[in-house]
Amino acid sequence: MSHALQPGSRWEIALDVAVVAALVSELSTALTTGKFEGLAVMAIMVIAALARRRMPVAATVAAIGGSGLAAVLPESAVPVWVVAQVCIFSLTLRRQGAISVALPIIHASTLYVAGLVALHLLAFEPLSFGLPLWTAAAASAGYALRSQKATIAALHEMVRVTAEAKDSEIQRTLGEERIRIARDLHDAVAHNIAVINVHAGAAEKAMRIDSHRAIESLEQVRMASRAVLQELQDILLILRSPGQLDDIGPMPTVEGIPALLESGKELGLEIDSHLDELPGLDAATEAALYRVVQEALTNAHRYGDGRARLVLEAQARSVSLSITNGYTPTKESTRSGHGLIGMRERVESAGGELRLDDHDETFRVHVTLPIKSGREKQ
Template identity: 35%
Template sequence: MSTLERARCSVRAHPWALDAGVAAGVLGCMVAGSFVTPRGTDGASWGARTPAALSLLLMLLAAGALVFRRRAAMPVLAVTGTLAVVECVTGDPRAPVTMAAVVALYTVASTTDRTTTLRVGLLTMTVLTAAAMLGGPLPWYAQENLGVLAWTGIGATAGDAVRSRRAVVQAIRERAERAERTREEEARRRVAEERLRIARDLHDVVAHHIALVNVQAGVAAHVMDKRPDQAKEALAHVREASRSALDELRATVGLLRQSGDPEAPTEPAPGLSRLEDLAGTFRSAGLPVEVARAGPDADLPAAVELAAYRIVQEALTNVQKHAGTGARAEVSVVRVGPDIEVTVVDDGPGGPSAPGTGGGHGLLGMRERVTALGGTLTTGPRYGGGFRVHAILPVKTRTETPTA
């Protein structure tokens, strides 16, 4: 820390000492000025006159009041201004008690707003100048009287300039602190969004494949003794589902790797082109699934394709888990104007663990995906039995910028 910084810290820690030092300095200047007599164009002479006792008393009282200038700026200005008026009327007009009033006016201007500074400054300037011109022994046009006018104006102007500079510095500091808080909040928001996205992807992958593994393992356990060939086929499906789960988990976790890592996966994210493969995994688990698609999808953004794929995956997983035996599912992906409509319905009877009644994260994850793209999601039971998931995804998402 430099010497200047240490001095500033010491002044902030002991404000009374600074005010007392300023008051002592002003008192010394006033006393020294009271011994000086001007000689017109030949300069000034020192010691040609001696101040009266009343003038010395007024100087001492004015300097003592300056000790409290920062704690009670307005009262100190009133006291010093009154003492200066008394000096102008009764004392030696060259005794500089007005100097204390100028310092007090500077303090008021540096600690209040501009409107208050203007009003108080004009009032102080008018009262002191009028007292010197009308009540003093010198002619009204004397240079001492004009000096009172000039010095009070300089004090108010200097105080206002200091206040303006402090306000600018404080605004810059607050703006920097606000920008730092905004950056920290943005970083925390991005981290939270990334964690939510990864958790959503992991849920979709794990829930889908574990549901298939659970169904196929149940089939294998049921037919192991009577139909070993069917049990072997079910175990093969279990193996395939577990391998697919591991591959997708590896791809999802690979997103956490740093950019440029050669071990990071490079395969594209799943999209609508893999709907038939997705439906085939459910068909192999015993759930009849029909897929219908209409409209071109070659120009769809990757985010929209991934969201549509995950919505279908989670909806079919819910059908597999909650619709009951004998249920059938239908999937339709239709391009309607600027939107993609994804619909998954089933005709299962459902039960107490239906998707709309549980506390799982499947429907919540679908809604978060759709909301992130600016779309809408509607879920609920169908009239006559079954469940329906309907999502509308805009092709031009909120994160895209329009082209010319």
């Protein structure tokens, strides 16, 4: 049995005091009258009271028997009935079901008959009905306390479950944020590192033969390094802020895609592009388009044959983005990295679909993102 349904110590002490008071009363009566038959019945009742915690049903049955014997011992009736009510209270406090209803009814009937016999009450006298009502009150008090304890236990359980659910939600949110931050780090840093790598190599080759070209390459290295640092600072700002993570720092938009194309061309990529004028898009869609273009161009430069084609089109209720590049198959070019995983997660989080097609040494990234209405953006 759960701890919440166990009787409280205050009630047990009060019941024990009532039993002791009844025993003292009966002992005093026996010493005064010299009749010790009632004391023998009281001994049975005290044993039943002591057993009521562990064996409430057996104790109540014994108490009902004692109440019946008290019918022939008028001087001992009240103390005996007091102890019997203690057992009734403990029964309804600890047990539920038919037994907790049947035994109090039997005891109430016993008291009604005993009142007529021991106290010579009339059948319809108010006091005759008072004795059964006494039992009903004791039983009802036990029911009420048990119900209260069950309610408190249910509330504690609800609080526990709610706390666990909240903790689980926090852990899930933290996991999603870790994935998002890892995605942002990859998208933001990989492209600019590729730019730095190309221009650093160009500067190294041109240092002795074309100082002007070397200076230009080093300038590109400096600008790309600054861009990497700015991206890292934005992400660190998000990590340090206690507010809404997605609302901090500038979000990439489709307006930055032409700059990505120019950056790719500076890396040596031949890019054929077609960009439609796009309707107002929500922030998640714009960020997804920007990051997909950034990652696809980085991959095209790293693994491709130096050429890429990009088509960004606005359709009736969606935006279509297609990036295609050829490549020469190598062990490294056929390996699926975190960038492709990040692209898929970002597109799906914006409600879109990403398809990857690798056929005849041509790699194609195709993205479809919905154009959301004003209400959906909110």
